[in-house]
Amino acid sequence: MTDASATAPRRPGEQxxxxxxxxxxxLDPADASPHAFPDGGRWRTEIPSCEGPEALAVVLKxxxxxxxxxxxxxxxxxxxxxxxxxITEMVEATAARDIELCLFTGPRGTWDIGGxxxxxxxxxxxxxxxxxxxxxxxxxxxxxxxxxxxxxxxADEGVLWTLHRARAAGIIPADTTLKVSxxxxxxxxxxxxxxxxxxxxxxxxxxxxxLDHLTEIRRVSAAPMDMYIEAPDDLGGYVRMYEVAExxxxxxxxxxxxxxxxxxxxxxxGNHLRELTLATAKERVRRGRLALxxxxxxxxxxxxxxxGSRLPGTLNRFEISS
Numbered sequence: 001m002t003d004a005s006a007t008a009p010r011r012p013g014e015q016x017x018x019x020x021x022x023x024x025x026x027l028d029p030a031d032a033s034p035h036a037f038p039d040g041g042r043w044r045t046e047i048p049s050c051e052g053p054e055a056l057a058v059v060l061k062x063x064x065x066x067x068x069x070x071x072x073x074x075x076x077x078x079x080x081x082x083x084x085x086x087i088t089e090m091v092e093a094t095a096a097r098d099i100e101l102c103l104f105t106g107p108r109g110t111w112d113i114g115g116x117x118x119x120x121x122x123x124x125x126x127x128x129x130x131x132x133x134x135x136x137x138x139x140x141x142x143x144x145x146x147x148x149x150x151x152x153x154x155a156d157e158g159v160l161w162t163l164h165r166a167r168a169a170g171i172i173p174a175d176t177t178l179k180v181s182x183x184x185x186x187x188x189x190x191x192x193x194x195x196x197x198x199x200x201x202x203x204x205x206x207x208x209x210x211l212d213h214l215t216e217i218r219r220v221s222a223a224p225m226d227m228y229i230e231a232p233d234d235l236g237g238y239v240r241m242y243e244v245a246e247x248x249x250x251x252x253x254x255x256x257x258x259x260x261x262x263x264x265x266x267x268x269x270g271n272h273l274r275e276l277t278l279a280t281a282k283e284r285v286r287r288g289r290l291a292l293x294x295x296x297x298x299x300x301x302x303x304x305x306x307x308g309s310r311l312p313g314t315l316n317r318f319e320i321s322s
Contacts, residue, residue, distance in 0.1 A: 035222040045072070045288060078106060108133075237261035
């Protein structure tokens with residue numbers, strides 16, 4: 001990687017536009033996030049929508065070929081859509097590369113019999129409807145962690161708080177990390193802070209948040225933030241590659257998620273979606289290379305967290321009463 005200390009980071013098109021009298025105002029140092037991961041790094045990487053061992057193998061092979069460093073690999077269909085053997089294979093493959101594996105928990109409102117999610121309002125969205133749905137999420141969490149999974153993806157505030165209490169009680173390992181899904185992500189600093197206090201170790205914010213929104217969040221919380229640099233179509237299809245350096249400057253500590261627009265949905269995954277899943281898994285890694293190339297060209301690639309790092313540091317939590 002480029003030694004960014006040799007030359008100050010630059011913004012896209014900066015020299016040419018300045019020469020033409022179209023230079024941008026100087027960046028305001030007050031906008032920059034003062035926070036970082038515990039090891040001092042300001043960004044990590046994540047490849048999402050890796051739906052099983054075969055897709056994982058494609059991601060790992062392509063990341064080696066394109067030299068794309070990966071801190072976390074996540075899956076969207078859910079623990080319940082994988083066999084024990086498949087989960088074990090994914091755990092072993094990611095452990096061999098010191099990559100955090102994150103699997104989604106349990107039943108979701110968009111998949112159950114609740115009709116409100118199919119109305120124009122969207123109803124309760126992905127949240128866990130009723131006691132049994134929460135129970136399913138907890139069942140997934142216990143099963144996954146017993147098989148060696150260290151990160152769980154959640155889409156419900158109650159499930160998040162329940163799993164946070166479960167790790168405090170030793171029901172799941174204390175070093176399990178809990179990640180909030182992009183599909184319920186907060187859009188203001190007050191709600192972001194609530195997710196942190198409910199037990200979130202990283203919070204996926206919607207990809208349409210402005211740079212100012214990120215700065216506002218960083219004034220109240222140091223919890224790691226996840227953000228699609230390229231978002232799937234069902235999350236807006238936004239492509240923000242040219243903003244990646246500024247997203248890090250404003251949003252650190254930040255997971256750069258490499259999604260894929262113009263691609264059909266994969267959840268829940270099965271063999272009927274095999275070719276699409278493998279092709280999109282490969283392309284997500286390539287999209288990551290493109291974003292990392294931009295960081296390198298702009299001299300802003302020197303603050304990546306060490307590979308193998310996964311814990312979020314000390315965060316603010318609500319008190320757990322006995």
